[in-house]
Amino acid sequence: MQVAIFSTRPYDREFLTRANAANRHTFVFHEARLDAGTAAAAQGAQAVCAFVNDRLNAETLQCLHGLGVRLIALRSAGFNHVDLPAAAALGMAVGRVPEYSPHAVAEHTVALVLTLNRKIHRAYNRVREGNFALEGLLGFDLHGRTVGVIGTGKIGACFARIMAGFGCRVLAFAPSVNPELTALGAHYVPLPELLAQSDIVSLHCPLTPQTHHLIDDHALATMKRGVMLINTSRGAVVDARAAVAALKSGQLGSLGLDVYEEEADLFFRDLSNTVLHDDVFARLLTFPNVIVTGHQGFFTEQALTGIAETTLANLDLFEAEGRPLHPVSVERIV
Secondary structure: OEEEEOOOOHHHHHHHHHHOOOOOOEEEEOOOOOOOOOHHHHOOOOEEEEOOOOOEOHHHHHHHHHOOOOEEEEOOOOOOOEOHHHHHHHOOEEEOOOOOOHHHHHHHHHHHHHHHHHOHHHHHHHHHOOOOOOOOOOOOOOOOOEEEEEOOOHHHHHHHHHHHHOOOEEEEEOOOOOHHHHHHOOEEOOHHHHHHHOOEEEEOOOOOOOOOOOEOHHHHHHOOOOEEEEEOOOHHHEOHHHHHHHHHHOOEEEEEEOOOOOHHHOOOOOOOOOOOOOHHHHHHOOOOOEEEOOOOOOOOHHHHHHHHHHHHHHHHHHHHHOOOOOEOOHHHHO
């Protein structure tokens, strides 16, 4: 089966080619992001492979359908960038990678927590300039602090276990209870209680209509003053403008982001020689208590191997039986 793969970088080519060592499929790699304007590049393909910032809206899907594409193979767990009702109406299957390495994202989340708390980013720059003063680098012991985990799927659960290992009190909020975490001592509480009691709030939930701007002005106002907020889930779970306002007032003590709600025009590209036109993002970068990484939480060898192998499994089963191994249906958005 011929597969047009969009938003590719050298590492995508490497890991996908390795997973396809038996040449079961013919891959055509495209650096361009998939949208209505680039969909024509899928000419001759029966499937497209898309990443998180590709735009699979109704217009793009209609173009792909007209070219004979019948499968959208996402190399991501999230699917909020796909118009699932439009795909269903066109009879197009959508497959995803529901998990790859939850440890990768969870450990990156912990790295953000530790860096923000102990001001590692600031200390690194100071020492390189010969400044060994400690003023402004004061942190706090994680032991005994309360950590709120919103979303306790595989990644959230992994993060919760790590924080419990630090001696933190773990509060959790999710649609269903993970018995493994309750056995570990985590307490499931309503969201308002979690926000009010947590010293650190970490987001591990998918982006749905219900979680869009889950952390907004109101949510931030109900948190402890000086709270640390970490988002390694999906950018639009946090209202970035509200976060800027909370940082300016001191209500938000520190912010760690691996995702951003308008990241599609920023991340996965080298923009070092250009001017950033996103004023909200540019403002975030001015705060010394904010760390932004460019959606790299998943970026480990183990995770990329898992993504590639699961993508191949989706392609294999679709070619054999007309359905991906891990389908996404329209019902998942309600």
